[in-house]
Amino acid sequence: MKEKNIYEFFRLSVIAKGAISAFEITGGLLILIIPPAMVANVMLTLTGPELIEDPGDFIATHIAALAHQFALSSSVFIAFYLLSRGLIKLGLVVALLKNKLWAYPVSLGVLGLFVLYQLYQIVLTHSVLIIALTLFDFVVMYFIWREYRVVTEHLRAANL
DSSP states (O other), X not given: OHHHHHHHHHHHHHHHHHHXXXXXXXXHHHHHHSOHHHHHHHHHHHHHHHHHHOTTOHHHHHHHHHHHHHHHSOHHHHHHHHHHHHHHHHHHHHHHHXXXXXXXXXXXXXXXXXXXXXXXXXXXXXXXXXXXXXXXXXXXXXXXXXXXXXXXXXXXXXXO
């Protein structure tokens, strides 16, 4: 029963990671198509009335800060980052769901590298979104590691 629960949590977290990867790929493609200034203007237009009503609104201030940061950032770098990150993770998600043994340690290594970069970004930006994604990555990594241990234990038992 415990192994079944681990597997279910593993599958759910990996599928969620795949959905996030699809959003990253879509975002990367949209950034290549839509000018960054236009995106920033839309974000500021949407948050403007809320900030006038409540200048301390948590969500609106973070969206406005993100809009300013986005307008100043290099859209090509952001698009490349999102596309490459999304495609790599989506490929690993597919391999994990197909139970490819090599995908478990490779996924842990790749997610570990992404987490290191996210920790660097957290220090620079204090972004609540990046903090949440990093915590989620730790959860996914835990379930990948646990499922990998279960799978390798079954393989060892079958070879005896």
